[in-house]
Amino acid sequence: MSSPLILVNLKTYKEGMGNRAHMIAQAAQAVSQESGVTIGVAPGYIDLHPLCHHFSIPVYAQHVDGCEPGANTGHTTVEAIRAAGAAGSLVNHSERRLTIADIEASIRGLRNQKLISVVCSNNESTSAGAAALAPDYVAIEPPELIGSGVSVSKANPEIIKRSIAAVHAVNPNVRVLTGAGIQSGECVKIAVDLGTDGVLLASSVVKSKEPAAILRDLVSKL
Ligand SMILES: O=C[C@H](O)COP(=O)(O)O
Numbered sequence: 001m002s003s004p005l006i007l008v009n010l011k012t013y014k015e016g017m018g019n020r021a022h023m024i025a026q027a028a029q030a031v032s033q034e035s036g037v038t039i040g041v042a043p044g045y046i047d048l049h050p051l052c053h054h055f056s057i058p059v060y061a062q063h064v065d066g067c068e069p070g071a072n073t074g075h076t077t078v079e080a081i082r083a084a085g086a087a088g089s090l091v092n093h094s095e096r097r098l099t100i101a102d103i104e105a106s107i108r109g110l111r112n113q114k115l116i117s118v119v120c121s122n123n124e125s126t127s128a129g130a131a132a133l134a135p136d137y138v139a140i141e142p143p144e145l146i147g148s149g150v151s152v153s154k155a156n157p158e159i160i161k162r163s164i165a166a167v168h169a170v171n172p173n174v175r176v177l178t179g180a181g182i183q184s185g186e187c188v189k190i191a192v193d194l195g196t197d198g199v200l201l202a203s204s205v206v207k208s209k210e211p212a213a214i215l216r217d218l219v220s221k222l
Pocket residue numbers: 009094141145146147148149179180181182200201202203204
């Protein structure tokens with residue numbers, strides 16, 4: 001198995017934009033270099049290009065539209081995030097749900113531009129459906145645990161196991177992340193031991209006064 005991915009979604013937290021986005025990316029880069037664990041960040045669009053420019057860690061968009069470049073207004077194309085330097089994009093996050101046609105178009109656009117797709121799902125059925133579209137990753141996040149401070153690894157390990165089985169029954173090449181309430185090295189270790197390829201998290205790092213300390217803890221048991 002390749003190195004687990006720790007992907008930190010900065011969402012639209014005020015603690016995750018501008019100078020704070022730079023500070024978190026700096027911490028992620030330092031901890032990644034110390035530990036050898038891949039740590040990516042997903043900032044808002046305004047911070048996407050600056051972070052890609054200043055840091056060598058993978059930077060993801062939080063959402064991307066599947067439309068072609070051209071006469072669209074208020075959309076963000078795959079070509080635009082690629083030009084900004086993004087490694088890939090979240091798709092269908094619980095806080096940015098899409099239709100299945102939109103999800104397919106975003107995945108296809110990302111694949112065509114050789115960018116990484118991370119499709120979020122809320123249960124094993126939608127995880128299986130997402131896997132049928134052959135993204136790079138499916139990220140299973142029980143919505144009720146997002147931002148709760150209660151870790152999916154501890155509160156609902158069964159949904160992780162069932163989702164991994166559901167995804168791999170459809171497409172064994174799709175890697176699986178899990179998220180919601182992830183906050184410690186123990187949470188990450190449980191998730192990886194259950195068979196995931198890493199975690200998607202936000203509040204524990206973004207809202208911390210010391211993001212580097214949380215990141216060091218997150219990778220400490222890998
Ligand atoms: O994208 C990240 C997830 O929604 C998890 O958020 P959280 O770590 O704040 O629970």
